[in-house]
Amino acid sequence: MRTTGIQELLKSRSLLFCDGAWGTIFQSAGLKPGEIAELWNRDHRKKVLEVAHSYVDLGVDMIETNSFRGNGIALAGIGLEIDAAELNRLAAEISREAAGDKCLVLGSVGPTGKILMMGDVSENEMYDAFAVQVQAIEQGGADAICFETMSALDEAELAVKAAVENTNLEIICTFTFTKTVGGDYKTVMGVTPAQMAEKMLSAGASIIGTNCGNGMETMIPIVKAFRDFDSNIPLLVQPNAGIPKIENGKTVFPETPDEMASHVPGLIDAGVSIIGGCCGTTPDHITAIMNNSGRRE
Amino acid sequence: MADLNKLNESIISGDLDTSVQITKEALAERTDPQEIIQKYMIPAMDVIGGKFERNEVFVPELLMAARAMKGSLELIKPFLAERGIEPRGRVVIGTVKGDLHDIGKNLVASMLEGSGFEVENLGVDVPSDKIVAVVQSKEVDIVALSALLTTTMPSMKDVIEALKDAGVRDKVKVIVGGPAVTQEFCDQIGADGYSENANGAVGLVRKLLTA
Numbered sequence: 424m425r426t427t428g429i430q431e432l433l434k435s436r437s438l439l440f441c442d443g444a445w446g447t448i449f450q451s452a453g454l455k456p457g458e459i460a461e462l463w464n465r466d467h468r469k470k471v472l473e474v475a476h477s478y479v480d481l482g483v484d485m486i487e488t489n490s491f492r493g494n495g496i497a498l499a500g501i502g503l504e505i506d507a508a509e510l511n512r513l514a515a516e517i518s519r520e521a522a523g524d525k526c527l528v529l530g531s532v533g534p535t536g537k538i539l540m541m542g543d544v545s546e547n548e549m550y551d552a553f554a555v556q557v558q559a560i561e562q563g564g565a566d567a568i569c570f571e572t573m574s575a576l577d578e579a580e581l582a583v584k585a586a587v588e589n590t591n592l593e594i595i596c597t598f599t600f601t602k603t604v605g606g607d608y609k610t611v612m613g614v615t616p617a618q619m620a621e622k623m624l625s626a627g628a629s630i631i632g633t634n635c636g637n638g639m640e641t642m643i644p645i646v647k648a649f650r651d652f653d654s655n656i657p658l659l660v661q662p663n664a665g666i667p668k669i670e671n672g673k674t675v676f677p678e679t680p681d682e683m684a685s686h687v688p689g690l691i692d693a694g695v696s697i698i699g700g701c702c703g704t705t706p707d708h709i710t711a712i713m714n715n716s717g718r719r720e
Numbered sequence: 721m722a723d724l725n726k727l728n729e730s731i732i733s734g735d736l737d738t739s740v741q742i743t744k745e746a747l748a749e750r751t752d753p754q755e756i757i758q759k760y761m762i763p764a765m766d767v768i769g770g771k772f773e774r775n776e777v778f779v780p781e782l783l784m785a786a787r788a789m790k791g792s793l794e795l796i797k798p799f800l801a802e803r804g805i806e807p808r809g810r811v812v813i814g815t816v817k818g819d820l821h822d823i824g825k826n827l828v829a830s831m832l833e834g835s836g837f838e839v840e841n842l843g844v845d846v847p848s849d850k851i852v853a854v855v856q857s858k859e860v861d862i863v864a865l866s867a868l869l870t871t872t873m874p875s876m877k878d879v880i881e882a883l884k885d886a887g888v889r890d891k892v893k894v895i896v897g898g899p900a901v902t903q904e905f906c907d908q909i910g911a912d913g914y915s916e917n918a919n920g921a922v923g924l925v926r927k928l929l930t931a
Contacts, residue, residue, distance in 0.1 A: 456871035457818030457845065501820040501844070536823065540780060603775035613778030667870040667900050674870035 428527045428566045429593055429630060432484060433657055433696060438716055441529070441661060441699025442478035442486040443709045447676070449474065459503060461493045464513035471514075475521030477706045481713065484697075485527040487569060490514035490560060495552040496535040496544055507552070508559040515563025529569040529595060530560030532582065539577045546581060553585035557592070567593040571634050571661070572701075574599055574610035576618065580626045587627035595630040595659055596623045600645050601637060608645050616648035624656065632659030635701045637666055638678055639686040646693040657696040664703030676703025680711035687715045722746035724760045727792070731764035734784025736791045743792040753799040756792075757836060765789055765834045769919030779827065782918065786830035793833070807838035809929045812854050813864040814842035816879060819872035827918040828864060828897060835922045837862075848875075848882035855888045862925055865911075867898040876901075877909040893928040897921060 432439055449460050452470050463471050471489050478486045492498065493514060495507035511530070518528045535552060537544045557568050568586045573579040579596055586594045598619045600608040609615055616633070623631050633645045639662045649658055664676035664683060683704070690698060698716070700708050722745035730738035746756055768785040771777045811832050815825045822844045833839045840858075842850060851863060863883070867873045876896050883889040893912040896905070906914035913928055915921040 450871065455818070456869060456875070457820065500822075536821070538779070538783065538823065541783065604773075605775060609775070609778065611779050613780065668902075669870055669873055669900070669905060 429485065429595075429697070430657060432527075437696070438691060439484040439697040440482075440709065440713050440716075441659065441697055442481075442483055443700030443704030443706065444663075444702050445471075445474050445487070445489055447703055447705060448477070450674075459492065459498075459501065460489055461491070461498075461510045461514065462503075462505075464489055464510050464517060468513070468517060471517050472521055475518050478709065479521050479523075479525055481706055481709055483526055483699075483709060483713075485529050485567075485699075486518055486522055487529045487531040487699075488514040488518040488560065488563075488565060489531070490556070491531045491533040491571070494532065494535050494556050496537055496549065497533065500536045508555050511556050511559035512563040515560045515565040519564035527566040528564065529567045530557065530563075530565035530592070532556055532560070532568060532570045533572050534574070534578060537578075538575065546577075549578060550581045550585050553582045554589045557586045557590050561590040561592055565592065567595055567630075569595040569597070569659075570628075571595075571597045572599050573597070574614065575612045576614055576622050579619075580622055583623055583626040583628050593630070594628045595632070596628040597632040597634040597659055597661065599635040600633055602641060608641075608648060616645055617652040620649055620652045620656070624653070630657040630659055630697070632661070632697070634659075634661035635663050638662055638664065639683045639690070642695075643686065643689045643693045646690060646695050650694040654694070658694065659697040659699070660690060660695050661699040661701045662704075663701040664708060667703060678703070678708075680705075680708040683708050684711035684715035687712055691716065722749055722751065724751070724756065727756070728760045728764045731761060731785055731788045731792070732767050734768075734781060734788050736784075736788040739788040740791045740795065743795045747795060747799060753796045753803070754805060756796060761789060761792060761834075762836055765831065765922070769831060769922060773917060773919045782827065783830065786827075786834045789834035790830070793836075808836045809861040809925065810838045810840070810859055811862040811864055811925065812840045812842060812851065812860050813866070814846035814851060815844040815866045815868075816872055816875035817845055817847050818875055819867050819869050820844045821866070821868035824868065824898065824918075825864075825866035828866065828921045831918045831922050832864075832925060835926075837925060848879045851879055852882050852886045852888065855883065855892055856886060860892050861929060863892050863894045864921070864925075865894065865896050867896075867901065870900045873898065873901060873905065876911065880910050895921065895924055895928070 493511045664678040727742040895913040
C-alpha cells in the first residue's frame with residue numbers, strides 16, 4: 424500500500440478538506456446540457472482554472488481535476504473519438520497550476536459507463552482505458568488518483584490495478600451507496616461498504632470512501648459501516664447537496680451550505696478523515712463545512 | 721418432457737444456457753409457445769423484478785435474468801410469428817437529447833423486452849424529431865423517455881410538444897424515468913406515467929396498455 428501526501432498530512436491532522444463540485448459552476452459559466460465538461464480543459468482552459476482557484480483560495484487541502492468522464496471508453500460511449508490522454512493531462516496541469524504547492528491534486532476518474540458482465544467491453548479494454556487515463560493524470564502533475572462514483576467491484580478493481588501498475592500515485596477509491604429497503608447501504612450493483620473496502624484495499628487503494636449519494640446526513644451511516652470494517656483506514660466523504668429538483672425549469676440542489684455543515688460533527692464522530700463535496704456543492708458549501716468542523720484558520 | 725418449471729427457475733437465476741436448452745426442448749415437443757411465455761417466462765420476470773424492487777437482488781441479477789429471458793424469447797419469436805401472434809405492445813425507448821447515459825434506460829428496455837413487449841431502443845442523445853418520425857412511421861403504443869441529468873429533463877417536455885405538433889400525441893402514451901424524475905415532474909410536463917425503477921416500468925406499461 425502506498426503512502427504519500429495525503430497520509431502524511433493525516434499524521435499531523437485528523438481531518439482534511441477537499442473541494443466541492445465543478446460541474447455545477449461550469450453550468451453557470453455556460454456549459455450546456457450534454458456538453459462534455461472535460462473538453463473545456465482544451466477549449467476554455469481559463470474558466471476551468473478559475474473554478475480550481477475558487478477552491479484553492481478556500482484553503483482546502485486538496486482539489487480534484489476536471490477529468491471525471493475522461494476515460495476513453497466513457498468518451499467513446501458518448502460519441503467522442505478524441506485523444507483521452509490529452510484531456511486528462513490538461514486536466515491535471517490546470518489543477519496543478521491552481522494548486523501550486525498550496526494543496527494536493529487528486530486526479531478524478533469516474534466509471535466507464537459500461538457493465539463488464541454485459542460483454543460490451545472486455546476486462547483488458549477496460550484496464551487499458553484506465554491505464555491511459557491515470558498515466559496522463561500523473562504526467563499532468565497530480566499527486567493522487569481518485570476513482571469515484573464507482574458501483575461495480577470488478578470495474579473498480581481493474582481501475583485500481585491500472586493505477587497501481589502504471590503510476591506511482593497514491594490511490595483513492597470511492598463508491599456511491601444508496602439506502603436499501605432494508606435500511607442498510609449498497610451500490611446499485613449490490614455492493615456493501617465492507618465488501619468494497621476489502622476488495623479496494625487489497626487491490627491497492629490506500630484511501631477509500633463514498634461520494635454523491637443522497638445528501639450529507641446519509642453519509643454518516645456509510646462512514647460507520649466502513650469504520651466497522653476498518654478503524655484506521657483514511658476515509659474520504661464527498662456528498663452531493665441532496666437529490667436535485669427542478670424548480671421553474673432550473674436545477675436546484677436542496678441542501679444549503681448551513682444544512683450540509685450541520686452534519687459535520689456527526690460525520691466527525693462517525694470517523695471521517697477527509698470531507699469534500701459532490702454534485703450541487705459550491706465554495707460556499709465547503710466554507711460552511713470547514714467552519715463547522717472545529718478547525719479555525 | 722421439457723421441464724418448464726426449471727425454465728422458470730433458470731430465468732429467475734439468470735442461467736442463460738439452461739433457459740435456452742429447455743426452451744429448445746419445449747419447442748421441439750411442440751409446446752404452445754404462448755403458454756411457455758405466459759405461464760413460465762413472464763412470471764419469472766415478475767419474480768426477479770419484485771426481488772429487485774425489494775432490494776433482495778441488484779442490477780447484475782436483473783440483467784442476467786433479462787439475458788436468459790431474451791435468449792429464450794429469440795427462439796420462440798419465429799413460432800409466434802408463424803401463428804400470427806402479436807407482441808403485447810410496442811415500445812420505443814431512448815435517452816433524451818443532450819443526455820448520454822444509457823445504463824438505466826437499457827435496464828428498462830431489457831425488463832420490458834423480457835416481459836413480452838417489442839422494444840425499439842433508439843439509444844442516447846435522441847432528438848425529438850427522431851422519436852416523432854418513429855411514431856409516425858410505425859405502430860407504437862408507448863414512448864419511454866430517460867434522463868439522468870436534471871439539465872436534460874426539460875428535453876422530455878420537448879418530445880411531448882413535438883409529438884403534439886406532429887399531431888401524433890394521442891397515438892401513444894409517454895412514460896418518463898430517471899433518478900431526479902418524479903411523479904410531479906411527469907404531471908407537469910404532461911406525460912402519461914412515471915416509474916421509479918425498471919420493474920415499475922413494466923407494471924406501468926401493462927397498466928397503460930389496458931387502460
